[in-house]
Amino acid sequence: MSSISHFWRDPALPFIEARGVADGRKVCYARHSHEGFSIGAITAGCSTYFDGQRWHEVETGTVVMMNPGVVHACNPIADQPWSYLMLYVDMPWLRGLGFEPLARTLSTSTGLYQALTGLYEQLIDSQLHSEHKRAAAEAFFSQLRAQVEAAPALAGQGNERLERAACYIRQHCTEPLKLEDIGEAAGLSTSYLIRAFKQHYGMTPHGYLLDHRVRYARAQLRQGRLIAEVAHEAGFADQAHLQRAFKHHLAATPGHYRSAQ
Structure with missing residues (x-):
């Protein structure tokens, strides 16, 4: 995995993380979400991209954008190479720069693609100082904020009981949870909860629970904590269970992710 996938982090820049994948045929994601904002570029070949609402076929030069909490996935087409x-x-x-979630989920702008790949190259360049990288990131996201319109407010569009169920899962994601517990907290029958939750959030309550456990584990692994410790604390049965869920949701093993430089 490490020969085709590389994570970059810098303790001096804890607000940003990068990943490059040289052969996307080896990397498959389940539907998942992130706590922060994600933006990526297809650098070769083509793939499929689920933006939370629909599937797209994207190719070299496409920039994809995922707002916090939006369920998405990006996967190979048959055995076609892509990176x-x-x-x-x-x-x-980002909010400190005046940046808010965006209305668009993808772009074919050559200028945006070049700016994003340029920022990535600066971030992973070991010869550049962290302050240079910080300035480059600030410039890029300030420009992105000016180029792409913000997403409209979603007030009043949600289902209060489903939101209550999701909130309960987020608050208790590291604890043993039964479907009945979630339904009781939200005032919903388990059958309705399963059906409506998947329709609203793009994944089942169990999938949402695993997604948040993986998010929690990811944050702990970034601090260099032991994988077995994190697995237990995040609510997984054992390290192997974390391994399976982590690879399923992030297309990387916990060890590969933890060891990023």
Whole structure:
């Protein structure tokens, strides 16, 4: 995995993380989400991209954008080669620049593609100082904010009981949870909860629970904590269970992710 996939992090820039994948045929994602904002570029070949609403076929030069919490996936087409890069960015840092979630989920702008790949190359360049990288990231996201319109407010469009179920899962994701517990907290029958939750969030309550456990584990692994410790604390049965879920949701093993430089 490490020969085709590389994570980059810098302790001096904790608000941003990068990933480059040289051979996307080896990397498959289940539907998942991120706590922060994600933006990526297809650097060769083509793939499928689920933006939370529909599937797209994307190709070299396409930029994909995922707002926080939006369920998405990007996967190979048959055995066609493709490669891509991704940036994962914390929303509190972005909001400090005046940046908000975006209305668009993809772009074929050559200028945006070149700016994004240019930022990625600067971030992973070990010869550049962290402050240079910070300035480059600030410039890019300030420009992105000016180029792409913000998403409209979603007030009043949600289902209050489903939101209550999702909130309960997020708050208790590291604890043993039964479907009946979630339904009781939300005031919903389990049959309705399963059907309506998947329709609203793009994944089942169990999938949503695993997604948030993986998010929790990812944050702990970034701090260099032991995988077995994190697996237990995140609510997984054992390290092997974390391994399976982590690879399913992030197309990387916990060890590969933890060891990023």
